[in-house]
Structures are given as C-alpha cells and as structure tokens.
Amino acid sequence: MIDLSGVTRAGRTVRNLLAGAALALATSGAAWAEDVAGRAFPGQMSLIPGESPIAHEIDFFHNDVLLPIIIIISLFVLALLIYVMVRFNEKANPVPSRTTHHALLEVAWTIVPVLILVVIAVPSFRLLTHQLVLPKSDLTVKVTGKQWYWSYEYPKDQGGGFGFDSLLKDEKDMKPGDLRLLAVDNEAVVPVGKVVRVQVTAADVIHSFVIQSFGVRIDAVPGRLNETWFKAEREGVYYGQCSKLCGKDHAFMPIVFRVVSEQQYAAWLAGAKKKFAAAGDTVKLADAQR
Numbered sequence: 001m002i003d004l005s006g007v008t009r010a011g012r013t014v015r016n017l018l019a020g021a022a023l024a025l026a027t028s029g030a031a032w033a034e035d036v037a038g039r040a041f042p043g044q045m046s047l048i049p050g051e052s053p054i055a056h057e058i059d060f061f062h063n064d065v066l067l068p069i070i071i072i073i074s075l076f077v078l079a080l081l082i083y084v085m086v087r088f089n090e091k092a093n094p095v096p097s098r099t100t101h102h103a104l105l106e107v108a109w110t111i112v113p114v115l116i117l118v119v120i121a122v123p124s125f126r127l128l129t130h131q132l133v134l135p136k137s138d139l140t141v142k143v144t145g146k147q148w149y150w151s152y153e154y155p156k157d158q159g160g161g162f163g164f165d166s167l168l169k170d171e172k173d174m175k176p177g178d179l180r181l182l183a184v185d186n187e188a189v190v191p192v193g194k195v196v197r198v199q200v201t202a203a204d205v206i207h208s209f210v211i212q213s214f215g216v217r218i219d220a221v222p223g224r225l226n227e228t229w230f231k232a233e234r235e236g237v238y239y240g241q242c243s244k245l246c247g248k249d250h251a252f253m254p255i256v257f258r259v260v261s262e263q264q265y266a267a268w269l270a271g272a273k274k275k276f277a278a279a280g281d282t283v284k285l286a287d288a289q290r
C-alpha cells in the first residue's frame with residue numbers, strides 16, 4: 001500500500017484550518033476546541049476527516065485526484081463556451097464556415113477523455129483493491145442490519161461470545177454530549193490501531209453499513225455475508241448511518257463505534273460479556289419496541 005500519510009496530514013491540516021475559520025465566523029469561535037473526528041461538524045468543508053488508512057486514500061483520491069481534474073475540465077469547457085459565444089456569434093462571424101468534419105479534432109476529443117479516464121482508473125482500482133482485499137485481521141465484528149437498528153456480534157474465540165442490539169437513543173435518554181439522531185443505547189467498541197474485520201449481513205431487507213471516517217461502505221444483504229475492514233487510528237467516537245433506503249425508519253438507525261485503548265477494550269469486553277449474556281432476549285426486546 002502506498003504511504004499517503006504525509007499528503008493527507010497536510011490536507012487535513014488545511015481542511016481543519018478552513019473549517020476552523022468557518023466555524024469561528026459562524027459561532028464566534030466558542031466551540032472550536034472540540035475534537036471533530038468521527039462525524040460531520042459545523043462549517044465542515046469537504047469530506048468528514050478520515051481516521052483510517054482507507055479513509056486517507058479516499059480523501060487523497062477525492063481531494064487530490066478527482067477534484068483538480070473536475071475543476072480543470074469545467075474551466076476548460078467554460079472557456080470554450082465563452083470563446084464560441086464571443087468569436088462565432090452572428091455579429092462577429094456573419095458568414096459561417098461550411099466545415100463538417102475535422103479528423104484530427106475528432107480523434108483528439110475521443111482520445112483525450114479516454115486518457116483522462118485511464119488516469120482516474122489507476123488510483124480508483126488500487127483503492128478498490130485495498131478496500132476489498134482484507135489484511136490479516138486482529139478481531140472480527142459481525143454486523144446485522146435489521147428494520148430499523150443494527151446488531152453486533154463478537155465471536156467467542158476472541159474473548160467475545162455475545163451479541164447485542166444497538167438502537168437510536170430516545171431524546172429523553174440523551175446525556176450531555178450525545179448527538180441527536182446519532183447517539184445509540186449500545187455502542188460497538190473496538191481497540192485503537194487494530195485491524196477490525198467487519199462481516200456485514202441483514203435480517204430482513206437490504207441495508208448499507210457506512211462509517212465515513214473509516215472509509216467503510218458496504219451493503220448489508222439478507223442471505224449474504226459481505227466483508228470489509230478498518231483500522232481506526234485515533235481513539236474517539238465514530239458515527240455512521242444506514243445508507244440504503246430500507247423502510248420507514250431508515251433515517252433512525254445510526255451506527256456508533258467507540259474506539260478505545262486495548263486495556264479499555266479488554267475491560268469493556270469483560271463487562272459486555274456479562275451484560276449481554278442472553279443475546280437472544282435482547283433481539284426480542286428490540287423487536288417489541290419498534
């Protein structure tokens with residue numbers, strides 16, 4: 001995998017500066033000491049900051065490859081339009097040329113777009129490969145999309161052996177710091193700096209498991225087990241949402257991953273094992289609530 005950390009770190013600094021300036025304008029700077037990892041934030045420019053190797057690669061592909069190409073093409077087309085309007089309008093050019101073919105021009109406007117697509121295809125396929133070829137993983141979490149919440153399972157052979165449902169927190173249960181429409185009752189927890197293999201499926205209809213900060217986006221399809229991975233680089237809370245229209249509460253099934261140190265993860269694992277011992281019951285309970 002190519003090392004993009006230098007490029008993306010610079011990009012992140014620029015973005016944070018821009019976001020900081022925008023936020024300072026918007027809110028007189030009160031909240032800008034806050035850590036903005038893991039979610040959209042006021043005054044945000046560009047993508048949600050990436051906190052995994054894949055997310056950095058996506059940032060690079062979007063900000064440093066696609067955006068410049070799109071801007072250059074748009075400006076070029078705009079310049080051509082203006083030139084045509086000025087140079088070839090009826091007043092400036094009363095007797096139009098009768099030319100209908102120009103072989104060189106036609107070859108050029110076929111070949112040049114093809115070359116641009118080839119240039120885009122190289123980093124695009126490289127990124128896809130990195131997303132879909134899983135590195136050796138440190139732990140596995142199985143995620144099941146349901147109408148309308150997510151269930152997480154931690155396999156027994158890595159100290160788990162339990163599962164739980166994760167539902168949107170009711171507004172009356174929210175604590176200070178909880179984000180409206182993003183906070184959940186049970187967060188998934190993973191250790192920082194570890195490769196997490198995520199197995200994704202669905203119980204009823206197709207959902208889509210998306211956490212932008214990790215560069216994770218994969219469909220949850222009933223009867224199929226999809227796989228993806230992430231390696232969170234910073235501790236914190238990372239939010240995602242279902243991104244496939246899946247029914248009436250599609251907008252109300254957020255995803256929350258809390259990234260903690262290895263010791264905190266071990267402690268959480270021990271506590272969660274006791275708390276979620278009867279996983280079968282929690283599923284029924286959640287179904288009854290909705």
Ligand SMILES: [Cu+2]
Binds near residue numbers: 243250253
């Ligand atoms: Cu869904």
